Amino acid sequence: MKISEVLKLYKEKGLPEREALILISKVLERSKEFVISHDELECPEQAIELLEKRLTGYPLQYILGEVEFFGRKFYIEEGVLIPRWETEGLVEIAIDLIRKNGIKKVLEIGVGSGVILITLALETGVECYGTDINPKAIEVTRKNSQMYDVSCELKLGEYAEPFIEKFDEFELIVSNPPYVRADAVLPIEVQYEPPDALFAGKDGLDFYKKFFERYNIQGKIVVMEIGEDQGEALRKLTGGEILKDLAGKDRYLVVIGN
Ligand SMILES: C[S@@+](CC[C@H](N)C(=O)[O-])C[C@H]1O[C@@H](n2cnc3c(N)ncnc32)[C@H](O)[C@@H]1O
Structure with missing residues (x-):
């Protein structure tokens, strides 16, 4: 599935687009801007797995392994x-x-x-x-x-x-x-x-x-x-x-x- 289709699908499932972009860019090791401007690319399976995990309520910070503080x-x-x-x-x-x-x-x-x-x-x-x-x-x-x-x-x-x-x-x-x-x-x-x-x-x-x-x-x-x-x-x-x-x-x- 293309990134654009994945973004649309997961938005419909209730995941904010910002979070989906963060997770896809993590897997691709590229910036969110890159993902947005290359949304015709195939979305990696590993990114779909993370989106599914996030949909269960699993915290974004644990998936990313980082948190911002002060x-x-x-x-x-x-x-x-x-x-x-x-x-x-x-x-x-x-x-x-x-x-x-x-x-x-x-x-x-x-x-x-x-x-x-x-x-x-x-x-x-x-x-x-x-x-x-x-x-x-x-x-x-x-x-x-x-x-x-x-x-x-x-x-x-x-x-x-x-x-x-x-x-x-x-x-x-x-x-x-x-x-x-x-x-x-x-x-x-x-x-x-x-x-x-x-x-x-x-x-x-x-x-x-x-x-x-x-x-x-x-x-x-x-x-x-x-x-x-x-x-x-x-x-x-x-x-x-x-x-x-x-x-x-x-x-x-x-x-x-x-
Ligand atoms: C609400 S968390 C705060 C963690 C971190 N300081 C923060 O603000 O993100 C409470 C922490 O206290 C620890 N804790 C709970 N009871 C404790 C006790 N009696 N003595 C020492 N640490 C305790 C927990 O394991 C946990 O890491």
Whole structure:
């Protein structure tokens, strides 16, 4: 089938033309502009397979193996959470706090693909430490840090436990933790992502409750992403400040440990 016919067919099946073009150009290893201007060419079978996979709801970023975050490309693969646009706001807040407070040492809990920690290192030059309970997340973060020549110490384990002997040294703790309620029904695309990265008990607050119960944050700043309906509960739990995302929803928690 010609590319023009494939584009038409998959548009009818519900796949946006932009995505079909991205996938066909990936297989052909040519630009989207090339594909558009050569749509009389035969569409490779491998491209059709990717279009079919995408139609099942399988995330585009996993197929492409890359994701854009804070203006940079990062490697991503199935088994690790796909970074979301809201998280760029978390990074902006953290950068601001790092600069204003002259912070030198940062710990991220739950690095996932490493986009937060690596962006903080690149933007501010802070010393970076990261943990995750998912070995694949540690592996992907390591790969991304090597890609950007950023040195960060990464350890497998829960919360700050792998760095407990260093805990007093961290001036800022950042996290985009799991915060989805156990009974939430997620869109099909999200169901391909690791449950440990998403779910946090009955009210979605398990991670925050355990963290603030377990650690003494005196003298530290804690910045975390939160669910849009969790602001009030977390303000009460921590006494922290709740900030909104670009869509005007409660999205970030900042706690200054006095
Ligand atoms: C929502 S994802 C965020 C990933 C990445 N930081 C981002 O923003 O794209 C949460 C991450 O935290 C990890 N995680 C969940 N519970 C954890 C815990 N108790 N300690 C450390 N990591 C945890 C998950 O494996 C997952 O990689």
